[in-house]
Amino acid sequence: MSDGKLFIKTKSSEIKAELDQAYKKSKPHGKIKIILKKVTANIIINNNEISRLLPDMINLLRFDDIEIRRVCLDYLSLYSHYDPTVAVKSLPFLRRFREDNDAVLRALTIKTIASIGLPEFVDLSFQVIRLYLKDKNSFVRISASFALARMFHNDSTRVLNEGLLTDLNELLYDDDQGVVSVALSALDSIIEFDKSLDLKLTVNPDHFIQLVKHIHKSTEWSQIYVINSLLSFVPTTTESALDMIELILPFLQHENSAIVLNAVKVIVYLSNYVNNPQLIIPTLPKRLGSSLVSLLAKPTEIQFLVLRNIILLLLGRKELVEFNVEMLFCKYDDAIYVKDTKLEIIYLLANEENFSIVARELEEYATDVDVAMARKAIRAFGNLAVKLHNAAPLCVEIIMDIISNGVSYIVQESAVVLRNIVRRYPGQFDDSIIELVKHYKVIDESDSKTAMIWILGQYCGQFDSWDILKDISKSYRDESLEVQLAILTATIKMYLNYPTEYETTTLEVLKWATEEVDNPDLRERGFFYWRLISSENNEFQKVAKDVVLVDNPIINSENENINPQVLEELELNIGTLASIYLKPVSQVFRLSRHKKLTPSPALQSRKKKTTVVEETPVYSNRKATLSTDQIHRKKSIMRQASFDSSFSGISDDSQGSNKITGLANRLSRRASMITGKKKF
Amino acid sequence: MASQIHFLDIKGKSLLSRDYKGDIASNAIEDFPLLLLDMENNEDESNYKPFINYKGINYVFIQHKNLYLCGLTSKNENIMSIIIFLSKLIEVLTQYFKHLEEESIRDNFVIIYELLDEMMDYGIPQTTDTKILKEYITQNYYKLIKNTPSRIVQPPNAVTNSVSWRKDGIFYKKNEAFLDVIESINMLINANGQVLNSEILGDVKIKSHLSGMPDLRLGLNDKGIFNNEESNSKGIEMEDIKFHQCVRLSKFENERIITFIPPDGEFTLMSYRLSSTQFLMKPLIAVNCKTKIHKHSRIEILCSTKTQIKKKSTANNVEIIIPIPDDADTPKFFPEYGTVKWVPEKSCIIWKLKTFPGGKQYHMKAELGLPAVDSTEDLILKKPIKVNFQIPYFTTSGIQVRYLRINEPKLQYQSYPWVRYITQSGEDYTVRTK
Incomplete structure (x- = not known):
């Protein structure tokens, strides 16, 4: 039988009439149930007009039939607040049900009362919860626990005053595993609710071991909460942390992926309290790695989630996980967002041993039909070359190979990538530049153009950079601002090297930049250069040369430099939404409780990565106008912001707080660096 | 949540x-x-x-x-x-x-x-x-509800019983347990026939028709000992094993014994993954495909395939799915063995070989016409070739069931375990094309 025909909008008056008809029968139950299906249908399609049925529904509670009562109680919890005066008439029924023998009915009753926010019901629910938390039936105790969590959200002070939390706490020692885990989840929701309240879960290790011993008796969902509760356990010694890790390890083999990921989270958390856990349990990295990889056989959404968490682990806890890079190669029919994430992981996993495999795989993607994918692969090449010195020659070779077809988007992307490589390894790959420059005509995107112009400025005098720059500069009026800035700088470089040959062009450009342009940044920089080259202190243009023609600071791959505090918090949030967004939790969820490692004698300090950040300036690989930062550094005449917005990533600002947000931004940017174009 | x-x-x-x-x-x-x-x-x-x-x-x-x-x-x-x-x-x-x-x-x-x-x-x-x-x-x-004389409906025993996945009082006349070991092979092979990555996804499925509350104990062959602890080179290294919630995980962790009270009916007892290149150095079914595109006139496909499994094993229902351009038409096929079908809606041709004994090699030639007009997209076909197959009585990993002991303490009945093995292609058994 299909209920489809009942799934329609019905007026409350019609339902009422049908009910009256049904009452006339000697056994109205069957008829009533069909009518109630219509009521359910109208609840589902959000027909609020049926709130008028409230008195009738209360009246139906007198039928001694659990199925009728179930619908009526559900109706009550949804529509009582429409007419409080009528709703209170249900109280006598509810009081009677409270003492009922049927556990299902008792459970339904408390659920209903707790969902109705009216004062009379709130009073009643406090009474009933207190009673039911000690009910002999576990099903009822479970419902009471959830009801309490619900009440806490409505009126937290009263719950605290009535001391009901102690009762809930006692359920943690319940004989029934299901009840224990529900109590845990209810407590969890209560703690998370309001961060101003100083509530904390503490874990008694012995009790926990008992729980785990009997855990297989409970459902998979309750296991999640039991495992999760270990996050509140603060090991005081390395041994106790290790014991717990060993206890949790078997859960990596559970069929439910949520349990697996939770187990990973707990193990990572506990590893903070062990010095080099991977040396004490040598199989740990492999087990963590392979249990994560095996989740990649699941549906796309789960894959994506797992992959994001793998990134997180690779950024902060490389030593704890071990992956075979081959297992993360993209499949032809992977969703694009999965491919993206995999690409990033491949890059993170690349090292001195496997870079040739990685590079060959990336080459496969770079010639992919999918343009977006191909671009990302090329970008990954650049990052790989910058990260690994030994990989650079191979990467450049492959890039040269695919450039030779002269396909527009490949050349465009390669220009940006090669600029970074040339900056990282000055003088090593000059030949490749010659090959790239041959294709300059196909370049039309501003990113690539900026890169190309920078290269021309840097290599002025070699090959026929001169003519090409002139050629490109012809259209400077129509270019985007960043290209215009690049043209200006490159022209000045050219001029300082070849003052006589390039004088006319330079004058033309400067004139345009200072007189014709509306943009204050460009104009200001034009004036700045002009003044610089015309200053006559000391030798002729020495100052200008000092400022403009200098060695660039070396760029680094930036992934290793992320604020440990942010990583720490994210690691405590494995499997949650924050791990998808890879952003500091407080940025996305303002009200959430800040999680951090609780100090204890066993807590290991994280490797000091901050110092690295302070010493080496990190550049946004993508968009820095590379030569101008020199000026900025030496003179600091202009305010940073006016030069280029992408400088915000540089760790110049010395105030601590600024730095943390800067780093945080970088973390999220880092996550989208390969994948996204402009996400900041 | x-x-x-x-x-x-x-x-x-x-x-x-x-x-x-x-x-x-x-x-x-x-x-x-x-x-x-x-x-x-x-x-x-x-x-x-x-x-x-x-x-x-x-x-x-x-x-x-x-x-x-x-x-x-x-x-x-x-x-x-x-x-x-x-x-x-x-x-x-x-x-x-x-x-x-x-x-x-x-x-x-x-x-x-x-x-x-x-x-x-x-x-x-x-x-x-x-x-x-x-x-x-x-x-x-x-x-x-109608059938219940008293109106008291018991709450589900999921919350009251100690074994949440099985109810009391199940009875069968004949007590049987069927065990299927199914291994799905995923493999990524590049155009030169090299294996880029491979994995075995194994499932041990059980269909249990057993009375009462039986306690089962599954023994696998020595090779299948899951040596996570010491990674010696010999033996199968199950990289990752996942168990159904009925398996006592701590028992497995400590003693390497799989014991469980099964749910009634069908379920997957365990699944495992092996990314062992040591088993799958070469493709089980190798495909070599050369495509020649003569612009504006036709496309020629020369495909050869070879089974690289034991002589006495046979692969069944082999399907080699070769992508072709969207606008190809008028196919002509010359298979040495088997049949070839053109599936225009999926832009591919499927070469089917009903049985394919180990160690054999077959060739197939296909020709399709191409339209004389230029298509706007001039992209090279990068779609991979997909292969489907089944090999019965054979597990690639070599895992074998030694025994399945069934013990019901109260009823003490005789029971019959049955075991089957099969290796098949997974979702991603693909050969990249040039």
């Missing part, structure tokens, strides 16, 4: 929903169709992700046929659980209605509404086991 769960049609319009916490406005889901549209129209396709954050509300969703299932939360929740719950929800409803589609939601709204109530309470998943749910919410469930 999830504050609301919604079933939506393909356009994102809500069909059925349940609010568990009441902390998110009930009209929040009305933004979903727009967000969906936004994402689909986005130029950068990589922005399409199954997670949206909009006005502080997080939409977590999965697609199933012409439905979306969406969970809403405003907190930093464990979304892995939400996603898994949603997929289990699909599983349960499919078991109830065979096919879960928009239509079946409407037809069964009463039961679904009630199931949602039982499966989740206050946003926290309760039970997602169909067998347990069916105990008290049945297809035509008023029958169940």
Whole structure:
């Protein structure tokens, strides 16, 4: 039988009439149930007009039939607040049900009362919860626990005053595993609710071991909460942390992926309290790695989630996980967002041993039909070359190979990538530049153009950079601002090297930049250069040369430099939404409780990565106008912001707080660096 | 966890929903169709992700046929659980209605509404086991109530029994257990026939027709000893094993013994993964395919395939799916063995070989016409070749069941375990083309 025909909008008056008809029968139950299906249908399609049925529904509670009562109680919890005066008439029924023998009915009753926010019901629910938390039936105790969590959200002070939390706490020692885990989840929701309240879960290790011993008796969902509760356990010694890790390890083999990921989270958390856990349990990295990889056989959404968490682990806890890079190669029919994430992981996993495999795989993607994918692969090449010195020659070779077809988007992307490589390894790959420059005509995107112009400025005098720059500069009026800035700088470089040959062009450009342009940044920089080259202190243009023609600071791959505090918090949030967004939790969820490692004698300090950040300036690989930062550094005449917005990533600002947000931004940017174009 | 769960049609319009916490406005889901549209129209396709954050509300969703299932939360929740719950929800409803589609939601709204109530309470998943749910919410469930003389309905024993996945008092005349060991091979082979990566995804499935509360103990061959602890080079190294919730994990961890009380009926006892290149150095079924495109006239495909398995094994139902350009037509096939079919709607040709004994090699030639006009896209075909096959009585990993002991302490009956092995192609047995 299909209920489809009942799934329609019905007026409350019609339902009422049908009910009256049904009452006339000697056994109205069957008829009533069909009518109630219509009521359910109208609840589902959000027909609020049926709130008028409230008195009738209360009246139906007198039928001694659990199925009728179930619908009526559900109706009550949804529509009582429409007419409080009528709703209170249900109280006598509810009081009677409270003492009922049927556990299902008792459970339904408390659920209903707790969902109705009216004062009379709130009073009643406090009474009933207190009673039911000690009910002999576990099903009822479970419902009471959830009801309490619900009440806490409505009126937290009263719950605290009535001391009901102690009762809930006692359920943690319940004989029934299901009840224990529900109590845990209810407590969890209560703690998370309001961060101003100083509530904390503490874990008694012995009790926990008992729980785990009997855990297989409970459902998979309750296991999640039991495992999760270990996050509140603060090991005081390395041994106790290790014991717990060993206890949790078997859960990596559970069929439910949520349990697996939770187990990973707990193990990572506990590893903070062990010095080099991977040396004490040598199989740990492999087990963590392979249990994560095996989740990649699941549906796309789960894959994506797992992959994001793998990134997180690779950024902060490389030593704890071990992956075979081959297992993360993209499949032809992977969703694009999965491919993206995999690409990033491949890059993170690349090292001195496997870079040739990685590079060959990336080459496969770079010639992919999918343009977006191909671009990302090329970008990954650049990052790989910058990260690994030994990989650079191979990467450049492959890039040269695919450039030779002269396909527009490949050349465009390669220009940006090669600029970074040339900056990282000055003088090593000059030949490749010659090959790239041959294709300059196909370049039309501003990113690539900026890169190309920078290269021309840097290599002025070699090959026929001169003519090409002139050629490109012809259209400077129509270019985007960043290209215009690049043209200006490159022209000045050219001029300082070849003052006589390039004088006319330079004058033309400067004139345009200072007189014709509306943009204050460009104009200001034009004036700045002009003044610089015309200053006559000391030798002729020495100052200008000092400022403009200098060695660039070396760029680094930036992934290793992320604020440990942010990583720490994210690691405590494995499997949650924050791990998808890879952003500091407080940025996305303002009200959430800040999680951090609780100090204890066993807590290991994280490797000091901050110092690295302070010493080496990190550049946004993508968009820095590379030569101008020199000026900025030496003179600091202009305010940073006016030069280029992408400088915000540089760790110049010395105030601590600024730095943390800067780093945080970088973390999220880092996550989208390969994948996204402009996400900041 | 999830504050609301919604079933939506393909356009994102809500069909059925349940609010568990009441902390998110009930009209929040009305933004979903727009967000969906936004994402689909986005130029950068990589922005399409199954997670949206909009006005502080997080939409977590999965697609199933012409439905979306969406969970809403405003907190930093464990979304892995939400996603898994949603997929289990699909599983349960499919078991109830065979096919879960928009239509079946409407037809069964009463039961679904009630199931949602039982499966989740206050946003926290309760039970997602169909067998347990069916105990008290049945297809035509008023029958169940009518048949109960007293009106006391027992709460599901899932919450009262110590073995939540099996009820008491199951009885069979003949006590049998069927064990299937199924290994799916995924392999990525490059155009030169080199294996780039390979993995074996194994499943041990059990169909149990056993009375009472039997305790089972599964013994696997020595090779199958899961030597996670010391990684010696010999023996199978099961990289990752996942067990059904009935298996005593701690027992396995300590003693390497698989013991369990099985649920009734069919279930997957364990699944494992081996990414062992040592087993799969060469493809089980090698395919070498050369495609020659003569622009504006025709395309020539020369394909040869070889089984690299033991002589006495046979691969059955082998299908080699070769992609061809969308606009190819008038096919001509010259297979040495088997049949070739052209499937224009999928732009591929399928070469079928019913049986394919080990060590044999076959060739096939195909010719298709190409239109004389230039197609706008001048892209090289990068689509990989896919291969499907089945090899019975054979496991690639060499895993074998030594014994399956069945012990029911009270009933002491005789029982019959049956074992079958099969190796088959997985979802991704692909050969890249040049």
